[in-house]
Every structure is written in structure tokens, then in C-alpha cells.
Amino acid sequence: MSRARAAVGMAAAMIILGACSSPGGGSASASGSGGGGGNCVVGVSWNNFQQPRWGATDKPKMKQTIEAGGGTFIDADANLDNQRQLSDVDSLIQRGAKVLVLLAQDNKAILPALQKAKDAGIPVIAYDRLIEDTSGSVLYITFDNVGVGKAEAEAILQKVPKGHYVLMKGDPGDANASTFLPSGWDQAGLKDKIASGDIQIVGPKEGQFTPGWDTQKAQNEMEAIIDAANASNTKIDAVLAENDSTALGVAQALESKNYGFPPVSGQDGDPANLNNLALGKQYVDVWKNSNQLGIAAGQAALQLCQGKKINEVSINVDPSVAPAAGNSPTDFKTPGGNTVKSLILKPTPLTADQLGKVFAAGWYASKDQICKGVDSSSPGAAACK
Ligand code: GAL
Numbered sequence: 001m002s003r004a005r006a007a008v009g010m011a012a013a014m015i016i017l018g019a020c021s022s023p024g025g026g027s028a029s030a031s032g033s034g035g036g037g038g039n040c041v042v043g044v045s046w047n048n049f050q051q052p053r054w055g056a057t058d059k060p061k062m063k064q065t066i067e068a069g070g071g072t073f074i075d076a077d078a079n080l081d082n083q084r085q086l087s088d089v090d091s092l093i094q095r096g097a098k099v100l101v102l103l104a105q106d107n108k109a110i111l112p113a114l115q116k117a118k119d120a121g122i123p124v125i126a127y128d129r130l131i132e133d134t135s136g137s138v139l140y141i142t143f144d145n146v147g148v149g150k151a152e153a154e155a156i157l158q159k160v161p162k163g164h165y166v167l168m169k170g171d172p173g174d175a176n177a178s179t180f181l182p183s184g185w186d187q188a189g190l191k192d193k194i195a196s197g198d199i200q201i202v203g204p205k206e207g208q209f210t211p212g213w214d215t216q217k218a219q220n221e222m223e224a225i226i227d228a229a230n231a232s233n234t235k236i237d238a239v240l241a242e243n244d245s246t247a248l249g250v251a252q253a254l255e256s257k258n259y260g261f262p263p264v265s266g267q268d269g270d271p272a273n274l275n276n277l278a279l280g281k282q283y284v285d286v287w288k289n290s291n292q293l294g295i296a297a298g299q300a301a302l303q304l305c306q307g308k309k310i311n312e313v314s315i316n317v318d319p320s321v322a323p324a325a326g327n328s329p330t331d332f333k334t335p336g337g338n339t340v341k342s343l344i345l346k347p348t349p350l351t352a353d354q355l356g357k358v359f360a361a362g363w364y365a366s367k368d369q370i371c372k373g374v375d376s377s378s379p380g381a382a383a384c385k
Contacts (some may be wrong), residue, residue, distance in 0.1 A: 040071035040305030042298075043097025044127075045088045045113075047105035049078045051213065051245050053268050054103070056364045057290040058128070065298025071305060080212050082109040085302070089113035093120055099301045101125045106173030114138070122306040125297055126192025128290075131176040132336040139310045140332055140342040141297050143288045143321075145176045149184020149242070151349035152259035155284035156238050157189055159263045160189055162198045163237030165190075166225055167207030168218055168250055171243045178208065179335045181242045190240070202229050202236055210246050219256075226257045238263045244270035244285065251281045267347070269358060271365035275372055276381025277352045288347045289361060292317045296343060310341045320361075321345040352379035357385075 015174035044062065049055045063073040074095055085105050092100060093116060100117050104110040107130055118135045126133070126140040153243050156165075167185075168178030185191075193199040201207075203225035210218045218241070229236050239262060241247035247266030254261055263283035266273050268290075276282040296315040303313045314327050323330075323344050332342035350357060359367050371384035378384075 029149065040066070040069070040098055040302060041096045042066050042071055042073055042099050042101060042301040043089075043092030043095065044073065044101040044103075044306065045085055045092060046075060046077045046083060046103050048212065048339040049077055051243075051268065052364075053288075053290050058103075058294045059296030061291045062298045062301075063294075065295050066301060066367065067296070069302040071302055072167055072383070078105055079341045080105060082088035082106050082142060085110060086113050087281035089116065093117070093369070097122060099123050099125065099304045101127045101297055101301060102131065103112050103127045104129050104174075105171075106130050107175050109173065123310065125300055125304075126340070127297055128293065130334060130340075131239075132175075132334055132338055133340050134229050134338050137310070138340050139300060139304070139313060139329060139346075140295065140340045141300060142342070143293065143345045143347045144324075146184040146187065148176075148286045148347045149181035149289070150188045150345060151184070151239060152181070152242075152267065152284060152299075153185040153188035153190050155349060155351065156263050157193070158267050159283060160238040161180065161193075164200050164202045164229070164234055166200060166203050166239045166250075168222065168239060168241040168246045169207040169209045169213055170246055172209045174213075175335060177213070177242055182207065185240060202234055207240075210249070213243055215245045215246045215249040215252070218246040219252045220249075221288055222250045222253030223257060226253060226259060236262055240265050242267070244268040244273040246280070247282055247285075248272055248276070251276050254281070269350070269363060271369045272360060274350075274365050275328050275369040277350065278370055278374045278378055278384055280352070280379045283351065287350050287358060287363075288345070289318070289321050289348065289363070291363075292321045293345060296345065313343075316341055317345065320348065353383060355380055355383035 061220045075204050076088035078088050082105050100122055104258045110131055114355045118137050124138045126138050128142050172178050184343055239250050241250050241264055244266040247264050250264050261281045265284050267286035268289035273282055273285050277285050296317050299315050300313045311329055329341035329343055333339055374384045
């Protein structure tokens, strides 16, 4: 973001924050979150750090934003364990958290933690993943996950309008994996093409879930699917993989089986996957600039700490990802029939020719990393020049 824009954003945030100016004297962050974090302790519960984005973007940006606004950032890593996530939340509350940010391992197993937060009057930000909340005390901050699925499938369906598809899904306890991404795939036309017979699914018909979005598990699953396809003389023409850690497992399986590289989708902009894009081992990566998600959550947490109601929160993020519905929360109808207030950022689909966008944004994957091994015949040749 330019300094000029940051200054405008900051001025706007000051006006919005009005009288709630910083008791701790904390300066506003460059992203315009405003000050006033005095004794604002924000407790963040991560479900894992396996995917590189969490440690490289989400966490540092959230922390910086909160600290620049005079607040205190504390966090815990549940390492993929539902029970541990519940006890992490207990201890974050004991350590004085005034706002909780939860990256839920499982959208239902997390509910007891939500109840505790509610009992203690602590507002909750459901970060990146939905929590099925009925209490009205949750602000859901995420990217447009249906839009991510739609962009993945649009790119792959355009490239491979007919043929045999593998569907590689993520963790079944994450609504992104079980509901939003597949409904985006269907919006792009997958369901109709299956019904018409243009597309046939190889492997599990509803897709193969991958616990923990784990790369090794996805590789094992994909190898088994390749073996079964080979045994029945079926050629795999495309793979819809929900995210980059599963797409990486798919690419590793294709490589280990010497299969060649049919078009594969993914999301997140993980360094290894952007390199695969440049090399032609993955076709599309729906990039979510999660630096901006961390900033948005940090801004919202500071404002909730200052006593703003969820519907009074306002974020100020880069225009490339700014919510289509505006910078204040709007209603989101959940698959469970609840309504939560939400801020939904815009994703950016990328094919190899568009890698310049991530270079320009100063993404944590460097150009050297992304362009490693690229030669004049690679799909990333032009972008990597
Ligand atoms: C999902 C998220 C994806 C990916 C995945 C792996 O909830 O939407 O972007 O990061 O988690 O943890």
C-alpha cells in the first residue's frame, strides 16, 4: 500500500474511532487500524502451522497490526488437536485475552470454546474458517471460499472441458473443504458436466478428503487413485485439488508415478506451488493474499477491544482484496442455517502467465524461489524473465 493511501486510511480510521483514541499511546499501523490498544490483549488460537502461509503471513501480519495499534498479541498452536485447541482457548482467556481469534481445527468441536468466550463476554473472530455460531458474538473474517472454488474449477474446466477428473478435498472438519469449495466447483459447472457425462470422476465420487490437509496423505491417496485408474485403463485428464498442500501431494504422486502433469488446481500461493505453476506441474493457484487477512483481523480485534460492536467494525485493506460488500460486516448465511457477521475478502486466481502479480505484491515467496528451474519452454518463462 502506498504511504498516501495508508495516510488516508489512517485518517478514516481515526474518524471512525472518534473518542476512543489510544490510552496506551500506540501508533496506528501502516494499514490504518487505528490506535487505542492500551490493554488490549488479543488471544489467537491456531489449529496448525503445517501450511507455510500461517507462519509466513497470517501470524506476523496480525501480530504487527495489533502491536502497532498498542495492543498485545498472545497465541497458541493446537497442532491439529481438537482437545488441545479447547484448552488453548482456556489458557488464552486466563492470560487475559479481551478478544479471541480462532482458526478452528473443526467447526463444531470448537463450539465449547465459543460458549466460554461468550460467558466471559469476549468477542470472537472466526479466522479464515467458519464456526457455526448461534450466539451472535462471532465475526467471520475470511476470503470468499465459494469464489475460490469457482475460480479453481473455471480455470480447469476451461482447459479440460471433458474427461476424467479426480477431486482432492481437504479436511472434512473445515467447512471450506466440505462445503464452500465444492459449491464453488458446482457453480463453475462441475455438477452439470458430471450429470451430462462430459466429466467422469475417477476415485471417490464425492471426492477424497485429506485429514489435516496433509501433503503426504494427499500423495498417498493420489498414488492409489493413479494405480486404480491404470488398472482400469482410465486416463486422468485433470485434478481439482482444493488447496496447495493437497495439490503438492498430487504433483508428487504424478511425479513418483511418472504420469506427466494434467492440469491441477490449488489455492494459497504456497512457494512450492507457485514454483510448480511456473514449471507446469500445477495449472492454477487461487492466491489469497493472507497478509491482508492477518491485517484485517488485527484491525478488527483492536476495534472490538475498544468496545465496538461487531457491526461497527470497519477494516482497511489493500483494494486488490477488499470485500466486494464493503469494509463493514455483512450477514453471511452458514450451511448450518445460522447467520454470522462477515468480512469476505477477494481472492486472485493465477496461472503461470500472471505470476507477476505476486512478485509486485512482495509476497513471501521470492521470485528466485518461484522461478527455480524455469527454462524457455516452461509456462512461467515470460513471467520469470
Ligand atoms: C483452509 C484454508 C486454505 C488452506 C487450508 C489449509 O481452511 O481456506 O486456504 O490454507 O485451510 O490449512
